[in-house]
Amino acid sequence: MARPPLTIPPEVRSRLKRLALRTRRDMGDRGFGMHHSRNKGAGLEFAQYRAYEPGDEPRRIDWKLFARSDKFFVREAEEESPIAVWLLIDASASMGQADRARPDWSRMDAARLLALCTAQLALMQGDRFGWIALHGHGLVVADPHRGRAQFERMQIELMRLESAGTFPDPATLAPLWERIGPNDLVLFLSDCFDEGGIAMIERLAKAGREVLAVQLLTVEERDFPFDGGYRFREQESGAALVGDGKALRDSFLARFAEARAALAERLDAASIRHTAYVLDEAIDRPLHVFFGRGAPPA
Incomplete structure (x- = not known):
């Protein structure tokens, strides 16, 4: 049975109207404002x-x-829009991770909906938008177009997207360097655990593309609420660790914080704007961090 198209909750759609996709070029040329893409009024x-x-x-x-x-x-x-927005979605197996408290809401689910919210912003402004799903079986590419038909296609295709395999190798990623143009805006949605993904966006940024990155994390990764004996298994490699949750907590949280700090330092060095999203937060929170003027929703 076919899944219904992905939809944006009404309360999220309402909050998106307060946002505007902006690039560094826009902010540098005209201060804190959006690029001219879709304008409403006479003469257009x-x-x-x-x-x-x-x-x-x-x-x-x-x-x-x-x-x-x-x-x-x-x-x-x-009127004609000066940019295209690319949604790069990590579809490797680790993106299927969810929390025990909410097993029906995984990193992959969050990436799908966050990508659609970004497409909604582009749709409202008249910008072109496209997407690339990245997994070891190959790339699933939809080149940027504008309009309602492109949005509706994305609603359907995102629901077909499943997390599987490992992150693509450099040879599989080769089409990216020709497809993503110098003035395009790139949003990378990933758990950021794969070296190949970070190297990819570093290369895009070095080539002059403006890159934004959202690290998608589970609540359990943030809080590590385990108490008692557990077998922790890495989804892509299958490696397992057996241990007591309470005994491992302090060590895990310290090492995880160090890893996140190292990632932030690396992305800052590449001039990649970045934020984290945890699965118990409002789905549009990262977009408010990048494109909002007020406090993001909790």
Whole structure:
């Protein structure tokens, strides 16, 4: 049975309206603001109608169409966008990790929804967006396009995406260097545990691409709430460790903090903006960190 298309919860969709995709180039040239992509008003080419959503300005409602259909629609106009947004989604086996308290919400689930939220921002601004799923079996590539049809395709294809295998080797990653353009914005969604993934985004940043990275973590990795005997298994290699959770806690948390600090230092050195997302947080929190002006949701 086919899965239904992925959807953004209404409360998250409402918060996304407060955000705007911005690049370093925009902030350097015009201060704290967004690039010019989609503008609304007279003199621009009409693009499409869409259903009215709470928060839309009443002046954008097409009242003549309302009189004929008895439904609210708003007009969207657009002009050419200067950037394309790429969503690079780590689909290796470790992304299937979830917490015992919520086994139906894995890193992969969070990556899917966060990618779709980013696409929603691009859709609202008229930007082109595309995605690449990265796993050892090969790359799944959708080149950037703008518009509702691209968004709906993404809703369907993301639900088909499963985490499996290891992170791609350099030969498998070769198509990235030709597809991702010099002015493109790249968002990497990963647990950031694979050296190959970090080396990949370092290379993209060194080549002048603007790269953002979100490290997706489980609650158990953050808190290590284990008490008693456990077998801890690494999903990609199959390596296992048997031990007492309470006895391992302090050592694990200290080493994990050191690893995260080393990763942050490495990404800072490459001029890659980054943040972490834990599975019990609001899904749009990373986007508020990158593109918001106020405090991000908890």
